[in-house]
Amino acid sequence: MSFRLNALLRSPWLFHLSTGSCNNCDIEVLDCLTPRFDVERFGMVLTGSIKHADVLLVTGSCNRQSAERLRRLYEQAPKPCVVVAIGECSLSRGMFVESYNCPVPIDHVVPVDVYIPGCPPKPEAVIAGVVKLMAKVREATKKGRGKAPEEVATA
Amino acid sequence: MTRDQVLQELTGRFSEAILALWDVSPKRVYVDIDPAALVGVSTLLFRELGARFCTASGVDTRSAVEILYHYILEPINLMVSVRVSLDRKAPLVDSLTGLFAAADFIEREIHELLGVNFRGHETPRRLLLPEQWPDDVQPLRRDYAEWDPNAVRDRGVR
Amino acid sequence: MKKATIALGPYHPLQEEPEFFTLTVDGEQVVDIDLKMGYNHRGIEKLSESRTFDQGVYLVERICGICSTSHPYAYTRAVEDIIPVEVPERAKYIRTIIAEGERIHSHLLWLGLAGHFLGYDTVYMWVWKLREEILDVMEILSGNRNNYGMFRPGGVRRDIRAEDIPVVLAKLESILPTVNMLKAAVLDDPVLHARLKGVGVLTREAAIDFGALGPTSRASGVDHDLRRDCPYGAYDRVDWKVITRENGDVFDKLVVRVLELFESATIMKTCLENLPAGEIDAGLTTIPAGEGIGHIEAPRGETFHYVRSDGTNRPVRHKVRAPTFMNLPTFRATVRGAYVADTTIILAAIDPCYCCTERMAVRDPSGRRLMGGPDLVRLSRAKTERLRKEMGLP
Numbered sequence: 001m002s003f004r005l006n007a008l009l010r011s012p013w014l015f016h017l018s019t020g021s022c023n024n025c026d027i028e029v030l031d032c033l034t035p036r037f038d039v040e041r042f043g044m045v046l047t048g049s050i051k052h053a054d055v056l057l058v059t060g061s062c063n064r065q066s067a068e069r070l071r072r073l074y075e076q077a078p079k080p081c082v083v084v085a086i087g088e089c090s091l092s093r094g095m096f097v098e099s100y101n102c103p104v105p106i107d108h109v110v111p112v113d114v115y116i117p118g119c120p121p122k123p124e125a126v127i128a129g130v131v132k133l134m135a136k137v138r139e140a141t142k143k144g145r146g147k148a149p150e151e152v153a154t155a
Numbered sequence: 156m157t158r159d160q161v162l163q164e165l166t167g168r169f170s171e172a173i174l175a176l177w178d179v180s181p182k183r184v185y186v187d188i189d190p191a192a193l194v195g196v197s198t199l200l201f202r203e204l205g206a207r208f209c210t211a212s213g214v215d216t217r218s219a220v221e222i223l224y225h226y227i228l229e230p231i232n233l234m235v236s237v238r239v240s241l242d243r244k245a246p247l248v249d250s251l252t253g254l255f256a257a258a259d260f261i262e263r264e265i266h267e268l269l270g271v272n273f274r275g276h277e278t279p280r281r282l283l284l285p286e287q288w289p290d291d292v293q294p295l296r297r298d299y300a301e302w303d304p305n306a307v308r309d310r311g312v313r
Numbered sequence: 314m315k316k317a318t319i320a321l322g323p324y325h326p327l328q329e330e331p332e333f334f335t336l337t338v339d340g341e342q343v344v345d346i347d348l349k350m351g352y353n354h355r356g357i358e359k360l361s362e363s364r365t366f367d368q369g370v371y372l373v374e375r376i377c378g379i380c381s382t383s384h385p386y387a388y389t390r391a392v393e394d395i396i397p398v399e400v401p402e403r404a405k406y407i408r409t410i411i412a413e414g415e416r417i418h419s420h421l422l423w424l425g426l427a428g429h430f431l432g433y434d435t436v437y438m439w440v441w442k443l444r445e446e447i448l449d450v451m452e453i454l455s456g457n458r459n460n461y462g463m464f465r466p467g468g469v470r471r472d473i474r475a476e477d478i479p480v481v482l483a484k485l486e487s488i489l490p491t492v493n494m495l496k497a498a499v500l501d502d503p504v505l506h507a508r509l510k511g512v513g514v515l516t517r518e519a520a521i522d523f524g525a526l527g528p529t530s531r532a533s534g535v536d537h538d539l540r541r542d543c544p545y546g547a548y549d550r551v552d553w554k555v556i557t558r559e560n561g562d563v564f565d566k567l568v569v570r571v572l573e574l575f576e577s578a579t580i581m582k583t584c585l586e587n588l589p590a591g592e593i594d595a596g597l598t599t600i601p602a603g604e605g606i607g608h609i610e611a612p613r614g615e616t617f618h619y620v621r622s623d624g625t626n627r628p629v630r631h632k633v634r635a636p637t638f639m640n641l642p643t644f645r646a647t648v649r650g651a652y653v654a655d656t657t658i659i660l661a662a663i664d665p666c667y668c669c670t671e672r673m674a675v676r677d678p679s680g681r682r683l684m685g686g687p688d689l690v691r692l693s694r695a696k697t698e699r700l701r702k703e704m705g706l707p
Contacts, residue, residue, distance in 0.1 A: 018352075018353075019352075020352055020353050020354070020355055021353070021378075022375045022376060022377050022378040022381070023377065023378040023379060024375070024378025024379075024381065024459050024460060025378070026378070027378055027379065027422070027459075028458075028459075030441075031441065031445070034438060034441040034442055034444075034445070035438055035441075035442040036442060036445045048687040049687070060353075061355060063285075063351075063352070063353070063354055063355055064285040064287065064288070065285040065286075065351045065352050065354070066352050069352075092310045092311060093310075094375075095360070095371070095372055095375065096355050096356075096360070097308060097309075097310060098308060098360060098363070099355050099356040099357075099359070099360055100294045100299070100301075100356045100359060101284070101285070101294075101354050101355055101356045102355055102356070103303050103305060103306035103307065104305070104306065104307045105307065105311065108307065119375070119460060120378065120459060120460070122458065179603075179604075180394075180397055182543070183394065183606060185604065207521075207524060207537070208524050209524075209608065209615065209617050209634070210617050210619075210632070210634035210638070210639075212619045212630070212632035213632075214621060214629075214630045214632075223619070225606065225617070225619070227543070227608075229537050229539075229542040229543065230542070232542060232543045232544075234606055234608075236604075236606070255521075255522050255523075255524065256519075256522045256523045256524075256642060257522065257523050257524030257639060257642075259642060260638060260639075260641075260642060261634075261638070268358075281351070282350055282351070283350060283351045283354040284351060284354065285351055285354075294356060294359055295358065295359060299359075
C-alpha cells in the first residue's frame with residue numbers, strides 16, 4: 001500500500017475541493033500552477049475528476065451543505081488518496097468555530113493526512129507542505145513495508 | 156431633483172403612512188412607514204425618482220421584526236432607508252418582486268433567516284441554508300439556540 | 314426537441330468556488346436555469362454580532378478572498394457612519410491605494426480565468442504571472458498578499474513608509490506595458506470578437522430591474538460608479554474616468570474590466586505620489602447607539618454593509634450584501650437562448666464571487682447527469698477553436 005502511494009506521489013495528481021471558503025486558499029493553490037511557482041515541475045497536475053486524484057486538497061470550513069459532498073467525493077477517490085487540509089478554516093474552522101452552518105471540522109468528516117496552516121498559506125507554504133508529505137511517504141516506504149497506511153502517512 | 160424636493164415628494168404623498176422621518180445626515184434619511192404603504196413608497200422611489208434598490212436588511216429587535224429597504228439616489232448621493240416594523244410572531248409584508256426583480260433573492264434570504272413571509276413572492280424557497288436545516292429554526296432571530304447535538308464547538312485542544 | 318437539464322458545478326478545477334446551476338436545454342440552446350447556493354454560507358452576519366467592531370474587520374475580510382478589502386472598507390465606513398465621522402486625509406489616501414490595488418489584482422485574476430474558459434491558456438498564464446507583481450506590491454504595502462488587515466474603524470492600521478513608495482511605483486510602471494500588450498491582443502482579436510460579441514446580452518432595462526452592479530451593469534450602459542457618485546476615500550481628488558459601454562454583451566464586460574485596470578493604475582499612482590502627511594487614525598473609542606451604512610465600489614460592484622449599534626462595543630446587527638448577490642440573478646436573463654458552449658463564459662462575465670454571495674451541469678429530466686462543468690468548459694474552448702479554423706486564422 002505504501003509502495004503504491006510512494007509511486008503515485010512521484011507525480012501526484014491533485015483534486016482541489018472547497019467546502020465553503022473565502023477562496024483565498026483556493027486562489028493560492030491555483031497560484032502554484034502559474035509560472036512563478038510552477039508546481040508542474042514536481043509533476044503535480046490539477047485534475048478535474050476525483051477518480052484520477054492521488055491527493056485531495058481541501059479548503060474551507062466544511063459547512064453543512066458541503067460536508068455531504070466532501071464525504072461522497074472522498075469515497076469516490078481511489079485509495080490510496082492523501083487528504084491535505086489547506087488553510088485555517090480546514091484545520092479547525094478558524095474563526096467559524098461558532099458558526100451555525102459549520103458544525104464540525106473537516107477531520108471529523110474525512111481523515112486528514114497533512115495540515116497546512118495559514119490564512120491563506122502562501123504558495124510557498126502549500127508547496128512545502130505537499131513536498132514534505134512526499135518526502136515523508138518516501139522515507140516511510142524505505143523504513144518499513146507492510147505498515148498500515150495511516151502509520152505511513154501521519155508518522 | 157434636489158434632496159429637499161425628494162423629501163417633500165415623499166412626505167407629501169405618504170403623509171399618513173409615514174410614522175417617523177429621521178433626517179440623520181446629508182447622505183442618510185430613514186423613514187418609518189406603515190407596512191401597507193410599502194409598495195407605494197417603493198414605486199415612488201424606484202419608478203418615479205429613479206432610485207436604485209441596494210438591498211434590504213432584516214433585524215430582529217426583541218419587540219418586532221424590522222425590515223429596512225435601502226434605496227440610493229445616486230445623482231444626489233442620498234440613501235433613503237424605508238423601515239417597516241412587523242409583528243414578531245407572524246411577520247408578513249408585501250413582496251416587491253412585482254416591482255423589480257432585484258427583490259427576489261433578498262426576500263428569500265430574509266424569509267429563511269428571519270422567518271418573514273412575503274405576500275406575493277412566487278418561489279419562497281431556501282437560498283442559503285442547506286436542505287437538512289430544520290424549518291422552524293431561524294438563525295438571525297434573537298432566540299436562536301444551538302439545535303444540532305452533533306456540533307463540535309471547541310477547537311479540539313484540551 | 315426533447316428538453317434536458319444541465320447542472321453546472323458544483324466543483325470545477327478552475328472555477329474554485331462551488332455553486333450549482335441547473336440549466337434546462339432544448340437541443341443546443343438554454344431555455345432556463347435554476348440556481349442552488351449555500352455551499353459557502355458560513356453565517357458571518359450572526360458571528361459578527363459576537364465580535365467587537367475592531368474584531369469584525371478581520372471577520373469580514375474573510376468573506377471573500379479576492380475582494381478582501383472591499384468588505385472591511387464598507388464595514389468601517391458603516392461604523393463611521395453611525396457617529397458620523399470622517400477619517401483623516403492620509404488614511405483616505407491609503408485606503409484608496411489599497412482598494413485600487415485590489416481592483417487591479419481582481420480584474421487580472423478575472424482576465425486569466427476568462428482566458429482559460431475561452432481556450433487562451435497563454436493569456437491565463439501571462440496574466441496570473443503579472444498578477445504576482447501586484448501581489449508583491451500589496452505585500453510591500455501591507456505585509457500580506459491578500460487579507461491585508463489595513464482597515465480599522467476610524468482609519469487604517471498601518472502606515473505606508475516613504476521608502477516603499479518608489480519601489481511600488483516602479484513595479485506598477487513595469488506591469489503597464491504588458492497589460493497594454495494584452496489589451497491590444499485581446500481587444501483586437503477577431504476570434505474573440507466572433508466569440509463574444511452579441512453573446513450573453515444584458516439589456517439596460519434588465520440591468521436596472523435586477524439592480525445589477527459594477528462592470529456587469531456599466532457594460533450595459535448604466536452610468537454609475539460609487540467612486541464618482543457617492544465619493545469616499547481620495548477618489549474625488551484624482552482625475553479618472555468611469556468606463557461604460559453600450560451593448561451589455563460579454564465582449565463589452567471584458568472591455569470595461571480591461572480599461573478599468575488602467576484607471577485603477579492611474580488612481581493608485583496619483584495617490585502614492587501625492588500622499589499627504591498626517592494622522593492615519595481618527596482614534597475612535599466608543600461607537601454610540603445608532604445605525605450606519607457603508608457602501609463602496611468593489612471590483613464587482615457595490616458592497617453594502619449596514620450596522621446597528623446599541624452603544625456597546627458589539628454590533629446589534631450587521632448586514633452584508635456583496636455585489637454578486639445582485640449580479641448573479643442576471644445570469645438567468647443573459648443565458649436564456651444562449652448556446653450551451655457559451656454558458657461558462659456568460660457566467661464568468663459576471664465575475665461571480667460566490668463566497669461573497671454565498672455555483673453548471675446538464676441533466677436529463679430523470680436527473681441523470683449528461684454533462685458536467687469540465688465538459689462545458691471543454692465545449693467552450695472547442696467552440697473558440699472551431700471559430701478560429703472557420704476564420705482561417707492560425
